[in-house]
Amino acid sequence: MAKIDTKEWKAFVIGDLFEKLQLDIRNKNFNKTLDVSEERNEEFNLPLVNAKHGNNGIMYYGREKDFNTAEMTIDIVQNGAIATGDVYAQPQRTGVLWDAYLIKPRENIRSPFTLMFLATVLEKSIKDRFCYDDKCVWDKAKQLKVELPVRCDGNPDWAYMNAYMSGVMKTTETCFEMLEQVDENKHKIDTAEWKEFRVGDLFPNIVKPVVLHTRQVVESAEGIPYVVRTKFDNGIKCRVQPVAGVTPSPAGVISWGAENATFFYQEEPFLSGRDIYYIDTRTIDPLACMFLTSCLQTIAHKYPYNFGLFPDLLKTEKIKLPVTAKGTPDWTYMADCMRSELKRAEADLDAMKRLA
Numbered sequence: 001m002a003k004i005d006t007k008e009w010k011a012f013v014i015g016d017l018f019e020k021l022q023l024d025i026r027n028k029n030f031n032k033t034l035d036v037s038e039e040r041n042e043e044f045n046l047p048l049v050n051a052k053h054g055n056n057g058i059m060y061y062g063r064e065k066d067f068n069t070a071e072m073t074i075d076i077v078q079n080g081a082i083a084t085g086d087v088y089a090q091p092q093r094t095g096v097l098w099d100a101y102l103i104k105p106r107e108n109i110r111s112p113f114t115l116m117f118l119a120t121v122l123e124k125s126i127k128d129r130f131c132y133d134d135k136c137v138w139d140k141a142k143q144l145k146v147e148l149p150v151r152c153d154g155n156p157d158w159a160y161m162n163a164y165m166s167g168v169m170k171t172t173e174t175c176f177e178m179l180e181q182v183d184e185n186k187h188k189i190d191t192a193e194w195k196e197f198r199v200g201d202l203f204p205n206i207v208k209p210v211v212l213h214t215r216q217v218v219e220s221a222e223g224i225p226y227v228v229r230t231k232f233d234n235g236i237k238c239r240v241q242p243v244a245g246v247t248p249s250p251a252g253v254i255s256w257g258a259e260n261a262t263f264f265y266q267e268e269p270f271l272s273g274r275d276i277y278y279i280d281t282r283t284i285d286p287l288a289c290m291f292l293t294s295c296l297q298t299i300a301h302k303y304p305y306n307f308g309l310f311p312d313l314l315k316t317e318k319i320k321l322p323v324t325a326k327g328t329p330d331w332t333y334m335a336d337c338m339r340s341e342l343k344r345a346e347a348d349l350d351a352m353k354r355l356a
Helices: 112-129 158-183 286-297 311-316 331-355
Strands: 010-013 018-020 046-049 058-062 073-077 087-090 100-105 145-148 195-198 219-227 236-240 253-257 264-266 276-279 318-321
Touching: 046 087, 046 100, 073 112, 087 112, 112 145, 112 158, 219 264, 253 286, 264 286, 286 318, 286 331
Parallel strands: none
Antiparallel strands: 010 145, 018 100, 046 058, 073 087, 073 100, 195 318, 219 236, 253 264, 253 276
16 A cells, blocks of 8 residues: 555544543452353453553453443453553444443444544554553543544545555455465474473573663663563563663573563663563574473463563473474574575565565
């Protein structure tokens, strides 16, 4: 899709276009342990919004009879170290668990594509204005402004939003089809002979770096990475100036954040925010470390925002790895495998460019 020309867009007060819905839990004896599930099934089939970063803001599912629900809404996350200010389209019937709320356009919107467009532009207006210490509550969010395309009469151009996002979805489907054409299942790995290892036995040296607090951060394009609890950009929020008395963590280690854990290999020395830890993997080939991050990531789904993956818990977890004839981790195979995957990825990108 071509880049959108926003020069003629108009600013609207968010509260003028949307209203917050009051959706309560009907079950007066609600017990989270018994009355929600992380997996969707026949009994627990209602998506519930909460402080979830990713997966469209859904971490749990409940029973429809236990919750007031709405459809064709937009979900705003009001709390969470990473998720605060996330915005998601919820066209399906949805309920509210905690730390998030649903808003509904005052206009009668019937297209999920329009909701997706609105969620994207709302997050652009909201996300960077709030944080863990400044919750994205509706009383604050509704006073902000959002830029939207408009008709000649100055009202939001809902038809344009629908058409544009519909085009984006079609383009995405085409890209997936291209990937399938160039992939042909060649990325599958046979794990039948892999062996299970306890993380703490492999890596007894897990480190909690000194925290660089937000008030100490001075961004600098020439600085060093500042790693925080995000799932994106290798965990790096920005580059910052070094701070006297705060020693950077070394290059060549695998970092992760306790909440909504995502593992990243850090190629450079870095400073870090709250609840960041690292596994000392400096003796292992960097490519093997990248392979290892994928294996570690298989356990992360067990640790959502409200149940952090702290070092003592990680050490008790088990992961499967390829092994040598002696039964030890085969770091050489892992490095070779990752090297091959990187070459294949480059070839796939070239093939996609040719197909496009």
